[in-house]
Amino acid sequence: MTVRGPTGGRPTIVSIAERAGVSIASVSRVLNGLGARRDTVEKVERAAAELGYVPNAVARSLKGGRTRQLTFAMPDIGNPVYVAMVRAIQTAAKAAGYRLLLHSTDAVVADELGVLRSLGDRTSDGLVICPIRITDAHLDALRTAAAPVVVIGTLPHGAGVDSVRADSVTGAALAVRHLYETGRRRIAFVNGPADTVPGRSRAEGYRAALAECGLGYDQRLVVHTEFGIESGAGATARLLAARPDAVFCANDQLALGAARALHAAGLAIPGDVAVAGMDDSALAQAGWPPLTSVDLGSTERGRRAAELLLERLRAPGGGPTTPRTTTVAPRLVVRASTAPRIPTGPAHERNP
Amino acid sequence: MTVRGPTGGRPTIVSIAERAGVSIASVSRVLNGLGARRDTVEKVERAAAELGYVPNAVARSLKGGRTRQLTFAMPDIGNPVYVAMVRAIQTAAKAAGYRLLLHSTDAVVADELGVLRSLGDRTSDGLVICPIRITDAHLDALRTAAAPVVVIGTLPHGAGVDSVRADSVTGAALAVRHLYETGRRRIAFVNGPADTVPGRSRAEGYRAALAECGLGYDQRLVVHTEFGIESGAGATARLLAARPDAVFCANDQLALGAARALHAAGLAIPGDVAVAGMDDSALAQAGWPPLTSVDLGSTERGRRAAELLLERLRAPGGGPTTPRTTTVAPRLVVRASTAPRIPTGPAHERNP
DNA sequence: GTGAAAGCGCTAACAT
DNA sequence: ATGTTAGCGCTTTCAC
Numbered sequence: 001m002t003v004r005g006p007t008g009g010r011p012t013i014v015s016i017a018e019r020a021g022v023s024i025a026s027v028s029r030v031l032n033g034l035g036a037r038r039d040t041v042e043k044v045e046r047a048a049a050e051l052g053y054v055p056n057a058v059a060r061s062l063k064g065g066r067t068r069q070l071t072f073a074m075p076d077i078g079n080p081v082y083v084a085m086v087r088a089i090q091t092a093a094k095a096a097g098y099r100l101l102l103h104s105t106d107a108v109v110a111d112e113l114g115v116l117r118s119l120g121d122r123t124s125d126g127l128v129i130c131p132i133r134i135t136d137a138h139l140d141a142l143r144t145a146a147a148p149v150v151v152i153g154t155l156p157h158g159a160g161v162d163s164v165r166a167d168s169v170t171g172a173a174l175a176v177r178h179l180y181e182t183g184r185r186r187i188a189f190v191n192g193p194a195d196t197v198p199g200r201s202r203a204e205g206y207r208a209a210l211a212e213c214g215l216g217y218d219q220r221l222v223v224h225t226e227f228g229i230e231s232g233a234g235a236t237a238r239l240l241a242a243r244p245d246a247v248f249c250a251n252d253q254l255a256l257g258a259a260r261a262l263h264a265a266g267l268a269i270p271g272d273v274a275v276a277g278m279d280d281s282a283l284a285q286a287g288w289p290p291l292t293s294v295d296l297g298s299t300e301r302g303r304r305a306a307e308l309l310l311e312r313l314r315a316p317g318g319g320p321t322t323p324r325t326t327t328v329a330p331r332l333v334v335r336a337s338t339a340p341r342i343p344t345g346p347a348h349e350r351n352p
Numbered sequence: 353m354t355v356r357g358p359t360g361g362r363p364t365i366v367s368i369a370e371r372a373g374v375s376i377a378s379v380s381r382v383l384n385g386l387g388a389r390r391d392t393v394e395k396v397e398r399a400a401a402e403l404g405y406v407p408n409a410v411a412r413s414l415k416g417g418r419t420r421q422l423t424f425a426m427p428d429i430g431n432p433v434y435v436a437m438v439r440a441i442q443t444a445a446k447a448a449g450y451r452l453l454l455h456s457t458d459a460v461v462a463d464e465l466g467v468l469r470s471l472g473d474r475t476s477d478g479l480v481i482c483p484i485r486i487t488d489a490h491l492d493a494l495r496t497a498a499a500p501v502v503v504i505g506t507l508p509h510g511a512g513v514d515s516v517r518a519d520s521v522t523g524a525a526l527a528v529r530h531l532y533e534t535g536r537r538r539i540a541f542v543n544g545p546a547d548t549v550p551g552r553s554r555a556e557g558y559r560a561a562l563a564e565c566g567l568g569y570d571q572r573l574v575v576h577t578e579f580g581i582e583s584g585a586g587a588t589a590r591l592l593a594a595r596p597d598a599v600f601c602a603n604d605q606l607a608l609g610a611a612r613a614l615h616a617a618g619l620a621i622p623g624d625v626a627v628a629g630m631d632d633s634a635l636a637q638a639g640w641p642p643l644t645s646v647d648l649g650s651t652e653r654g655r656r657a658a659e660l661l662l663e664r665l666r667a668p669g670g671g672p673t674t675p676r677t678t679t680v681a682p683r684l685v686v687r688a689s690t691a692p693r694i695p696t697g698p699a700h701e702r703n704p
Numbered sequence: 705g706t707g708a709a710a711g712c713g714c715t716a717a718c719a720t
Numbered sequence: 721a722t723g724t725t726a727g728c729g730c731t732t733t734c735a736c
Contacts, residue, residue, distance in 0.1 A: 009417075010472060010474075010498060012712095012713055012714085013713070013714070014713080022722075022723085023722065023723045023724075024713090024714085024715095024723090024724095025715085025716085025722070025723060025724075025725095026721085026722060026723075028714070028715060028716085029715095029721090029722085032715085035721070036721070036722080037721060037722085040721080040722080052472070052496070053472075054469065054470070054472025054473050054498070055473060055713085055714080056414075056473060056474050056712090056713050056714070057473040057474060057475045058410055058413045058414045058419060058473075058474050058475070058712090058713080058714090059414055059712070059713035059714040059715090059728090060713080060714055060715080061410045061714095061728090062408075062410045062411055062414050062712090062713080062714075062728050062729070062730090063713080063714050063715050063716085063727085063728055064714085064715075064728085065361075065728075067410060069453070069475075077435060077438055077439050077442065078435065078439060078634075080634075083429060083430065083435055086429055086454070087429050087430055087456070090429065090454060090456050091456075094456070099453050099455070099475065100453065100454050100455075101421075101451050101452065101453055101454075102438070102442060102452050102453075102454045103451070103452075104439070104442050104443075104446070117406065118406070120362060120404070120405075120406025121406050121407060121408060121409040121410075122362075122408050122409060122410050122729095123409045123410070123421075123451065144404075146362060146406070229637055229638070256637075256638045259640060260640065260642075263640055263641075282430075282432075282635070283634070283635065283638045285581055285608075286581070286608045286635045286638040286639055287638055287639065287640060288611060288612065288615055288639060288640040289615075290612075364728095364729055364730085365729070365730065366729080374706080374707085375706065375707045375708075376707090376708095376729090376730085376731095377706070377707060377708080377709095377731085377732080378705085378706060378707075380730070380731060380732085381705090381706085381731095384731080387705070388705070388706085389705060389706085392705080392706080407729085407730080408728090408729050408730070410728085410729080410730095411712090411728070411729035411730040411731090412729080412730055412731080413712095413730095414711095414712050414713070414714090414728085414729080414730075415711085415712055415729080415730050415731050415732085416712085416730085416731075417712075474713095
């Protein structure tokens with residue numbers, strides 16, 4: 001049972017000092033492992049143990065100016081990509097002795113700006129933020145932030161903030177080229193919303209890879225939609241009229257939807273149509289057949305963002321004055337959904 | 353650009369007081385919306401705005417004894433079940449003006465106890481914890497916790513703590529009965545580790561439903577394994593020798609593994625074998641065919657846990673002295689993976 | 705209505 | 721080696 005101190009609540013260094021018959025300064029020193037005489041140490045430690053003393057982190061923060069808390073703000077924890085980041089950041093934070101505050105912004109700009117501004121309340125020592133769009137207001141808030149910030153995402157040049165970005169242009173190209181190399185020639189593209197940075201990048205990678213492979217850009221093979229399995233299924237169903245032999249999707253949820261639509265249409269994967277997604281989330285391995293997917297390094301981005309932030313927090317003057325930007329390279333993870341169809345021959349020869 | 357105050361850092365009420373030519377007490381009153389003369393209010397508000405003042409939450413917490421932070425401790429954010437809980441808790445916390453601290457315990461008992469004990473550091477006003485096993489040490493730590501705690505999980509009677517539990521006995525029975533009613537007679541069970549509370553409950557529900565349906569318990573149809581797609585696939589592959597016509601799995605990951613093993617063995621789902629999982633996570637809809645799954649109400653459990661906690665924090669004296677326990681009812685979500693096989697006839701008549 | 709001052713629990717400079 | 725004391729930034733009596 002926890003013994004109560006004088007504050008009507010928990011024991012403080014004062015309770016310990018009284019009980020041990022020493023000053024509060026000695027208590028503080030002993031508790032912080034600074035020098036003290038052997039018997040003083042013993043008295044204090046015994047008293048602390050008996051009282052079930054736990055140092056008040058708030059008081060310590062007020063004094064020290066640091067909370068040992070980090071904040072991660074992302075659009076939606078429901079998305080596996082952000083889960084991967086949370087996990088990586090949490091791990092890094094824990095290892096460095098920091099707690100992690102989570103903030104869901106629902107991709108609302110005002111909310112993101114609020115998080116940035118609230119750094120002024122000194123609740124956390126630093127922030128990793130993952131905005132989906134970057135407005136001028138963001139850049140402004142980033143510049144005047146009251147604590148170190150690392151952005152996961154692509155910032156305009158000269159933004160003056162540490163950032164970690166994925167290379168989705170290359171990532172998308174990787175997938176398209178792979179589909180080409182495994183014999184696909186009519187490669188459809190189910191993209192997410194067009195007005196986001198990642199949306200544009202993926203479109204760019206798709207076009208570039210097509211050109212490189214000598215394939216023409218066919219408007220009828222491209223569609224934009226919201227993220228989500230349903231959306232992916234709907235979009236793919238519409239695409240079928242254009243007779244694709246592969247469907248490349250801007251994320252795994254869309255790809256799962258595509259797979260569903262193809263199954264429903266009686267088309268075999270990868271026999272008739274290959275499917276590839278992006279993010280390489282847990283979902284990719286869940287599908288049947290398991291999905292080929294481009295790993296954009298969510299975990300790695302989270303890890304690096306945390307590293308950058310912690311590094312700056314460790315550095316005495318706040319670290320380097322020039323902001324650093326790192327790019328995480330994409331990685332194609334090939335699974336059964338894009339196996340070459342050559343061995344089995346054309347679809348009409350084996351389908352009932 | 354943020355103007356700097358005297359602390360070498362951010363502006364404080366002192367900076368504002370000086371600039372506005374009033375006392376710090378007046379500043380505090382104005383900022384907290386207490387009574388003040390019109391021109392005082394104006395002077396203070398102008399000064400605050402000009403300085404870009406943001407109140408220091410740490411100082412406020414030290415004074416007020418509340419941090420407006422909640423902690424959620426769960427085994428692993430990688431599991432969709434906990435993601436659902438985080439999401440629900442985060443939403444409730446945000447709505448009530450609380451921030452959310454996330455803590456991954458990796459299901460390590462020492463870590464869970466550490467979280468409980470660390471409530472003494474006053475970093476958060478309350479805790480929702482989701483332990484996978486409950487030891488005596490847990491009960492002890494729960495009883496002496498320095499702040500309100502709500503447990504998501506099943507506690508022994510008289511534990512003296514608020515809790516929210518799932519009813520996995522009924523949930524498992526729901527699935528088994530459904531399989532029976534759709535014509536299955538050899539219902540296999542891929543369970544998680546045997547030494548956890550949920551593991552035992554699910555086994556109990558499985559046995560009870562079998563008995564109720566008049567089916568015998570066949571040892572060869574039951575297997576325990578770790579959670580995970582791979583484990584599920586391996587376990588199911590081993591089960592095949594016992595010729596099941598349905599595989600019920602203790603969670604969706606296992607069920608996806610089962611589906612993979614069945615596909616690999618050339619068995620049709622649900623034509624030859626039906627598959628059902630538990631949790632009704634995002635994964636259930638990702639599979640092909642989409643999986644029937646028992647929703648154990650992760651979101652609802654998170655929501656209710658947060659409610660219980662917030663209620664206690666709102667109550668003046670810490671709320672009701674008698675702990676409350678609520679149970680969230682399971683719900684069977686039927687999808688294609690358990691469609692009755694009657695219409696299509698026995699497997700040997702249509703399989704090549 | 706407003707200001708002076710106490711104090712939340714802690715650390716650290718200074719004095720002994 | 722140990723005690724005294726001054727704050728960290730804020731809220732809140734208590735006088736005026």
